[in-house]
Amino acid sequence: MSIILSGAPVASALRERIKNKTENLKAQGVYPTLAVLSVGEEGDNEAYLRGLSKQAEACGIDLLSENLPADASQSRAEEALRELGNDPAIHGILLLRPLPKSLNETALCRLIPPEKDVDCATDLSLAGVFSHRQLGFPPATPRGVMEILAHYEIPLAGKRAVIVGRSLVVGRPLAMMLLKEDATVTLCHSKTENLEEICRQADILVAALGRPRALSRGCFRPGQVLVDVGIHRLEDGSLCGDLDFGAAEPLAEAITPVPGGVGTVTTAVLLSHVITAAENNIL
Amino acid sequence: MSIILSGAPVASALRERIKNKTENLKAQGVYPTLAVLSVGEEGDNEAYLRGLSKQAEACGIDLLSENLPADASQSRAEEALRELGNDPAIHGILLLRPLPKSLNETALCRLIPPEKDVDCATDLSLAGVFSHRQLGFPPATPRGVMEILAHYEIPLAGKRAVIVGRSLVVGRPLAMMLLKEDATVTLCHSKTENLEEICRQADILVAALGRPRALSRGCFRPGQVLVDVGIHRLEDGSLCGDLDFGAAEPLAEAITPVPGGVGTVTTAVLLSHVITAAENNIL
Numbered sequence: 385m386s387i388i389l390s391g392a393p394v395a396s397a398l399r400e401r402i403k404n405k406t407e408n409l410k411a412q413g414v415y416p417t418l419a420v421l422s423v424g425e426e427g428d429n430e431a432y433l434r435g436l437s438k439q440a441e442a443c444g445i446d447l448l449s450e451n452l453p454a455d456a457s458q459s460r461a462e463e464a465l466r467e468l469g470n471d472p473a474i475h476g477i478l479l480l481r482p483l484p485k486s487l488n489e490t491a492l493c494r495l496i497p498p499e500k501d502v503d504c505a506t507d508l509s510l511a512g513v514f515s516h517r518q519l520g521f522p523p524a525t526p527r528g529v530m531e532i533l534a535h536y537e538i539p540l541a542g543k544r545a546v547i548v549g550r551s552l553v554v555g556r557p558l559a560m561m562l563l564k565e566d567a568t569v570t571l572c573h574s575k576t577e578n579l580e581e582i583c584r585q586a587d588i589l590v591a592a593l594g595r596p597r598a599l600s601r602g603c604f605r606p607g608q609v610l611v612d613v614g615i616h617r618l619e620d621g622s623l624c625g626d627l628d629f630g631a632a633e634p635l636a637e638a639i640t641p642v643p644g645g646v647g648t649v650t651t652a653v654l655l656s657h658v659i660t661a662a663e664n665n666i667l
Numbered sequence: 668m669s670i671i672l673s674g675a676p677v678a679s680a681l682r683e684r685i686k687n688k689t690e691n692l693k694a695q696g697v698y699p700t701l702a703v704l705s706v707g708e709e710g711d712n713e714a715y716l717r718g719l720s721k722q723a724e725a726c727g728i729d730l731l732s733e734n735l736p737a738d739a740s741q742s743r744a745e746e747a748l749r750e751l752g753n754d755p756a757i758h759g760i761l762l763l764r765p766l767p768k769s770l771n772e773t774a775l776c777r778l779i780p781p782e783k784d785v786d787c788a789t790d791l792s793l794a795g796v797f798s799h800r801q802l803g804f805p806p807a808t809p810r811g812v813m814e815i816l817a818h819y820e821i822p823l824a825g826k827r828a829v830i831v832g833r834s835l836v837v838g839r840p841l842a843m844m845l846l847k848e849d850a851t852v853t854l855c856h857s858k859t860e861n862l863e864e865i866c867r868q869a870d871i872l873v874a875a876l877g878r879p880r881a882l883s884r885g886c887f888r889p890g891q892v893l894v895d896v897g898i899h900r901l902e903d904g905s906l907c908g909d910l911d912f913g914a915a916e917p918l919a920e921a922i923t924p925v926p927g928g929v930g931t932v933t934t935a936v937l938l939s940h941v942i943t944a945a946e947n948n949i950l
């Protein structure tokens with residue numbers, strides 16, 4: 385029987401810490417505020433925004449949501465971001481991506497001031513993740529993985545962490561975060577030879593390749609800590625992750641569930657960045 | 668008998684390519700120019716600057732060397748960098764580090780325009796290395812390692828590369844460069860458990876930990892490609908690298924010598940960045 389690394393208690397503990405900090409900030413007259421800018425039909429974003437709004441409210445953080453029409457011009461989007469960037473009452477800015485193809489996403493991301501860049505949309509935030517310095521903010525998903533590992537007191541120093549997936553939103557930043565905690569980190573991907581063998585060498589194995597149940601029996605050995613970043617809806621309507629939970633769970637020492645694992649923590653991480661941004665603003 | 672991955676032919680081929688490009692640029696009225704700013708006694712830098720100056724001349728690149736006194740104020744150093752940054756005749760800027768402790772190195776590095784940042788002193792250059800985009804320039808030493816591997820046609824895609832050393836000037840950027848070429852990359856360091864075993868799993872093993880002959884017999888298996896980034900002067904006056912060449916060479920398929928390996932290539936890489944900066948300036 386493996387330990388189930390459920391995300392709910394991690395997110396809940398994080399929200400408690402946020403709430404305390406929010407109260408401190410409000411006592412100093414600072415009302416932590418996150419602005420979310422979206423362009424076009426909200427569609428898929430709607431459920432996300434509802435969840436974000438609910439959690440923000442529970443933490444005492446104000447959410448300001450701005451939606452531009454799908455055919456908004458580049459200059460209109462730039463103006464909206466500049467206004468949010470210049471507004472001292474806004475502490476964090478989240479630009480929902482992907483944007484409509486008519487817009488230059490890179491140019492828009494550059495308009496987010498790094499000190500308000502709570503989800504790592506800017507080059508300076510990326511440089512901070514890579515160089516282990518406090519520049520901007522790291523992306524929420526890999527930060528959520530680190531919160532789970534810390535909450536369940538998984539030892540990292542000296543251990544072998546293998547990450548499958550090298551994206552700039554999960555794999556690469558997570559590699560830098562695990563490295564900072566003194567793990568020995570291996571990055572695998574679609575071109576990796578002998579993937580199963582390398583996965584079995586891991587003490588901590590992170591599946592972040594974005595394919596349903598891509599890591600199966602041959603990737604696991606007894607005693608591993610398994611972290612699943614993926615989430616997919618199967619034809620029968622059920623949800624699964626990037627690893628085969630049924631094959632993994634009997635062997636693993638500990639494993640994150642899907643749903644209820646990493647995805648549960650990311651919103652709380654994002655809100656914690658808003659609080660840090662608001663605190664930094666006072667200093 | 669292993670193949671000796673000598674740096675000289677790599678540097679020489681690189682300089683040939685630079686020379687051709689320099690001639691093209693001069694035909695268009697552009698005289699590629701590198702400015703080197705140093706503060707304080709040149710001491711250790713002197714030999715480096717002499718080598719740089721000689722190679723720049725051989726490539727047709729103008730070198731402008733500016734030295735500030737050891738007690739130069741922050742504002743004096745900032746002024747010097749701003750002048751170089753604003754001068755359209757200067758294409759690349761190299762700020763020799765470490766600087767005297769009285770100066771704020773981070774603040775000074777930020778004054779280098781990323782498009783002139785030929786040795787990765789700025790956050791934008793770091794973000795470019797991390798995100799695999801053309802922002803600024805990568806650091807010269809890991810880029811030199813990649814030039815050697817490319818010159819000797821070492822296969823990288825799918826292979827296991829193990830880097831020992833996680834510095835921001837070598838280990839981490841090299842990990843990102845090898846990843847871009849589809850290698851499976853592991854970053855090891857002082858806290859890594861079972862270092863020897865992990866090193867033996869490497870197809871390409873890079874020693875970049877900065878300790879003389881730190882990787883010895885137990886780290887090697889037959890058929891590996893070994894790259895040594897270190898260089899140290901021993902008590903008897905001889906030079907050695909971070910790996911034990913005598914133990915490694917009989918087993919390795921290919922190995923870089925010290926001296927005459929990676930260190931031989933870095934200056935040519937730096938000069939190639941000056942040319943790229945001058946070319947980008949025309950576009």
